Amino acid sequence: xxxxxxxxxxxVLVRTEDNAGRRRIEQRYGFAPGGAEQLVFNSAMGQKAQAxxxxxxQLWQWVQHEIGLSDAALGEFRREFWSGDQMDGALVxxxxxxxxxxxxxxxxxxxxxxxxxxxxxxxxxxxFDVVIGxxxxxxxxxxxxxxxxxxxxxxxxxxxxxxxxxxxxxVDGARAVGMHGLHYTRGLDVPAALAAxxxxx
Numbered sequence: 001x002x003x004x005x006x007x008x009x010x011x012v013l014v015r016t017e018d019n020a021g022r023r024r025i026e027q028r029y030g031f032a033p034g035g036a037e038q039l040v041f042n043s044a045m046g047q048k049a050q051a052x053x054x055x056x057x058q059l060w061q062w063v064q065h066e067i068g069l070s071d072a073a074l075g076e077f078r079r080e081f082w083s084g085d086q087m088d089g090a091l092v093x094x095x096x097x098x099x100x101x102x103x104x105x106x107x108x109x110x111x112x113x114x115x116x117x118x119x120x121x122x123x124x125x126x127x128f129d130v131v132i133g134x135x136x137x138x139x140x141x142x143x144x145x146x147x148x149x150x151x152x153x154x155x156x157x158x159x160x161x162x163x164x165x166x167x168x169x170x171v172d173g174a175r176a177v178g179m180h181g182l183h184y185t186r187g188l189d190v191p192a193a194l195a196a197x198x199x200x201x
Contacts, residue, residue, distance in 0.1 A: 002180065002199050004103040004154045005095070006139075011166035012089060012184045014122055018084030025080055027065055036081060039063060049111050051059050052135035054113040073103065088121040095127045096159040097201035103154045105130040107147070107163065109140045130154055141165070142173025151179075162197055164190065 007013055011067040016022070031039070040046050040063065064074045096106050106128050108114060114133035117119040118125045125131065130153045134140040137149060151158060158178030165171050171181035182193055194200075 002102065002160060002162050002197055004096055004105060004151075004156045005194065005199055006105040006150060006154075006161055006174075006179075007095065008163075008165040008167075008184070009106060009108040009114075009118070009172065011165055012088075013106075013124065014085050014087050015186075016084045017086045020085035021080035025077060029142045039066070040081060041140055041197075045108055050109045050134050051140055052112060054140040056113045058137075059111065087124065092124045092127050094201065098128070099127065100121050101201065102199065103129045103156065105150055105154055107132045107134065107141060107150050107165075109134045111135050118152070130170075140177075141167075141170040144173065144177050147177045147179060151177075160192065162199065164194075 025031065025036045026033060030128060040059070041050075045054065045059055045062045048054045051142075054062075054182065055199065060074065060078065061070070063077070064071075069077060098104055099189060102111060106118070110117070110133040112133070112135040114126075114136065118131065130150060132146060132153070134146065134152045138144060139146045139149070141147075147158075147163070154161065159180070162180035162182060163174035164182045164184050165174070166184040168183050172184045175181045180197060182190075184190070184195075
């Protein structure tokens with residue numbers, strides 16, 4: 001029986017609904033398609049930031065130096081980069097409705113500003129019993145340790161938890177430790193998909 005429902009943030013609870021800002025960045029600085037995300041998320045420095053080895057501000061200072069941006073241009077880069085992201089309010093409300101009957105949690109490969117992000121930028125912290133951010137814990141999905149840590153804080157066995165993520169390798173990481181997994185794809189009816197596992201508000 002499922003006792004805990006665990007969600008990724010980026011690509012699930014907060015999604016880039018409009019890529020125009022990132023495409024403008026790529027055109028302005030001559031990046032290949034997808035180059036903005038590559039720089040911020042998947043560069044060696046981006047990975048270090050998500051692993052908690054450097055701070056969020058150190059990452060942006062590196063981006064500034066890497067491209068040769070003024071302070072004003074860096075500010076514009078950051079605004080444009082995040083401009084198309086939106087929280088799925090209906091999904092977050094559904095998660096709020098699960099609380100009480102199920103434990104709820106976040107596991108996110110995130111920068112060290114995750115707490116601010118889910119309280120100020122995208123208010124959703126109240127929907128979760130446990131929030132696990134990779135920079136804070138110094139471990140990233142799909143490493144087994146991040147799933148074991150979450151299960152320990154939820155006081156759940158692996159088979160009692162289901163994890164929802166948009167990256168299949170992260171879902172496979174959860175399954176590898178004995179959890180149930182749900183691979184999120186755009187347009188998926190999450191409540192219906194979770195109902196197939198017996199999860200209902």
